[in-house]
Amino acid sequence: MSQELYSNLAIFVLSLLVGFEVMSKIPSTLQTPMMSGANAIHGVVVVGAFVIAAEANNWFFYCLAFLGAFFAAVNVAGGYTVTDRMLGMFNRPKKTTPKEDDEK
Amino acid sequence: MSVLVTISSLVYLISAVCYVIGVHLMRSPKTARRGNGLSAVGMFIAVIMIVITLIVEGKITGIGWTVLILGLALGIWYGVTRARKVPMTDVPQLVSLFNAVGGGAAAVIGIFDYTVLANGSHLAVAFSLPVLLDVVIGGITFSGSLIATGKLSGHVSGKPISFPGARLINALVIIAILVSAWLMIGLPTNMWFVTLCLVASLIFGLLMTLPIGGADMPVVVSLLNAFTGLAVAFAGFVIDNQVLIIAGALVGAAGTILTLQMADAMNRSVANILAGGFGTGDSNDGGAADDTPVNVKETTADDIGLQLAYANNVMIVPGYGLAAAQAQHEVAELAKLLTDNGINVNYAIHPVAGRMPGHMNVLLADVNVPYDQMKQQEEANSMFENTDVSLVIGANDVTNPLAREKGNAISGMPILDVDKSKAVVVIKRSMSTGYAGVQNPLFSLDNTQMLFADAKKGLADIIVSTKEYINQ
The missing domain is CATH 1.10.287 (Helix Hairpins)
Incomplete structure (x- = not known):
């Protein structure tokens, strides 16, 4: 097994354990926002979209790179925005105007 | 370096x-x-x-x-x-859509890196295996999450969908995935191998999600969310990028725990849900009422208005029917009307009220219900004995006292003890059973009255009559 694969595998396994540990008991109130927040985090796949775009060199690969970038951007931008909107409702100060902008 | x-x-x-x-x-x-x-x-x-x-x-x-x-x-x-x-009622399907494209992006990365090398070269297993897992899991979550989005938004029937020969097709698809796995790992690279793998995985995602009822969808969305995390982690192996591996594995693990907790709160097991075919999806939506319990007392909006106007403590018990009828504005208006006249109003929120765990809190917060009026199950249950009127709106199974007894579909499920309050008013469209398919004896109790109406319409009528009595 190469050194590279070994360290990636170690990172993967340890991150799984961190994920199990950090999650423990979630109050049901927060389960929907938490799911949405976790959903935004795997939007990190957008970094991968950059990486493949750098390697693309013909029309087929450009199409794939475009698709990857589009999908990942929807995931990451939409994911954080909708999570922030949901969480913003829990501790909104009294009597604000109903229209509030969440810049992200 | x-x-x-x-x-x-x-x-x-x-x-x-x-x-x-x-x-x-x-x-x-x-x-x-x-x-x-x-x-x-x-x-x-x-x-x-x-x-x-x-x-x-x-x-x-x-x-x-x-x-x-x-x-x-x-x-x-x-x-x-x-x-x-997005209106807050539609958040679950939007999250599912975002999850679908995340899985899609992960699959695209795997396909890209395999295709770049698809010139008949031999790949090391250390590279081809992560590509395979990335494409399979990414493909399944892409099509599966799109179906889940469709089911939650009503574009695809919420009923479990199955067809003759489904098992056979399922088996064939699984064989196709295994064959493509063998081709991709064992043979020199070829564009068609990864194409077969992608198509089979996409079909598997469809077949996996279609037979699952609409009401179980939140758990499925959460599970697919965890899957996407893993797909992203494998994409990280493919392009040798650690931040993808860490974030993907984190979401994969955390998402799995969250899925188990959601299933637990709904009194279902993940294995059960994936087996599919349970329930008919959306509860409270008409349906036949074959063995209607006897002695149900029907009431009118006018009478409910009178009871509310003269109550001291009112508890509102919102359920799925409220979310489905989009009646959260009306319920907030009624609560405000009562509060302004010195009546003590609280909301009893069951962990799984609404579309998914915690969703009801979001819906009510959206219409400016103060956070301190939303009582979670335990606190709410300690308040029912001093409640004059419990107003149950579009909720069924979560109020069913049968859960305290043994030997039925909802035994042991945590419920709201609505039956302990002095009077209970249930607004519901029909006598049809809830999602679990169990009759609710709450409806035939002496202190229970029923108003058969759509939540939005029923509440609007109650607001009008309550105003009249308060102004008298």
């Missing part, structure tokens, strides 16, 4: 720390928003780092930049617009 690789590794490490601490902060209502913000900051610096890396390396072509920026701009515009405009 070149300087660039060193710097980018450290920056990715910082961004990974942001995700872990972000998730940690999201476990408490007070710090949740900050946690999400921190995780967004982590995401932002990771993106900045990859932009710098690409510029310094200078490998990317002009067309590469163009398609990348075009794709990102369109994606950000679409994602942010949808996220800003």
Whole structure:
């Protein structure tokens, strides 16, 4: 097994354990926002979209790179925005105007 | 290690720390928003780092930049617009849509890296196996999440869908995935191998999600969310990028725990849900009432208005029917009317009220219901004995006293003890059973009255009559 694969595998396994540990008991109130927040985090796949775009060199690969970038951007931008909107409702100060902008 | 690789590794490490601490902060209502913000900051610096890396390396072509920026701009515009405009009732299907494209992006990366090498070369298992897992899991979550989105939004029937020969097709698809796995790992690279793998995985995602009822969808969405995390982690193996591995594995594990907790709160097991065919999806939506319990007392909106106007303590018990009828504005208006006249109003919120756990809190917060009026199950249950009128709106199974007894479908499920209050008023469209398919003896109790109406219409009528009695 190469050194590279070994360290990636170690990172993967340890991150799984961190994920199990950090999650423990979630109050049901927060389960929907938490799911949405976790959903935004795997939007990190957008970094991968950059990486493949750098390697693309013909029309087929450009199409794939475009698709990857589009999908990942929807995931990451939409994911954080909708999570922030949901969480913003829990501790909104009294009597604000109903229209509030969440810049992200 | 070149300087660039060193710097980018450290920056990715910082961004990974942001995700872990972000998730940690999201476990408490007070710090949740900050946690999400921190995780967004982590995401932002990771993106900045990859932009710098690409510029310094200078490998990317002009067309590469163009398609990348075009794709990102369109994606950000679409994602942010949808996220800003979505009504809070439709959040679950939007999250599922975002999850679908995340899985799709992971699959695209795997396909790309395999295809780049699809010239008959031999690949090391250490490379082909992560590609395979990335494409299979990414493909399944893409099509599966799209079906889940369709089911939640009503574009696809919420009923479990099965057809003759489904088992056979399922078996064939699984064989196709295994064959493509063998081809991709064992043989020199070929474009068609990964195509077969993708198509089979997409079909498997469809077949997996279609037979599952609409009411179980939240758990399925959460499970597919965890799957996407894993697909992203494997994409990280493929392109040898640690931040993808860390974030993907984190979401995979955390998402799994969350899925188990959601299933638990709904008194279902994940295995049961995936077996499919349970329930008919949306409860409270008409349906035949074959063995209607006897002695049900029907009442009118006028009478309910009178009871509310002269009550001291009112408890509102919102359920799925309220969310389905989009009646949260009416319920908030009624509560405000009562509160303004010195009547004590609270909401008893069952963990799974609404579309998914915690969804009802979001819906009520959206219509400016004060947070301290939303009582979670335990606190609410201690208040029912002093409640004059419990107003049950579109909720059924979560109020069913049968859960306290043994030997039925909902035995042991945590419920709201609505039957302990002095009077109970149930607004419901028909006598049909809830999602669990069990009759609810609450409806035939001496102190229970029923108003058969759509939640929105029923509440509007009650507001009118309550106003009359209060103004007398």
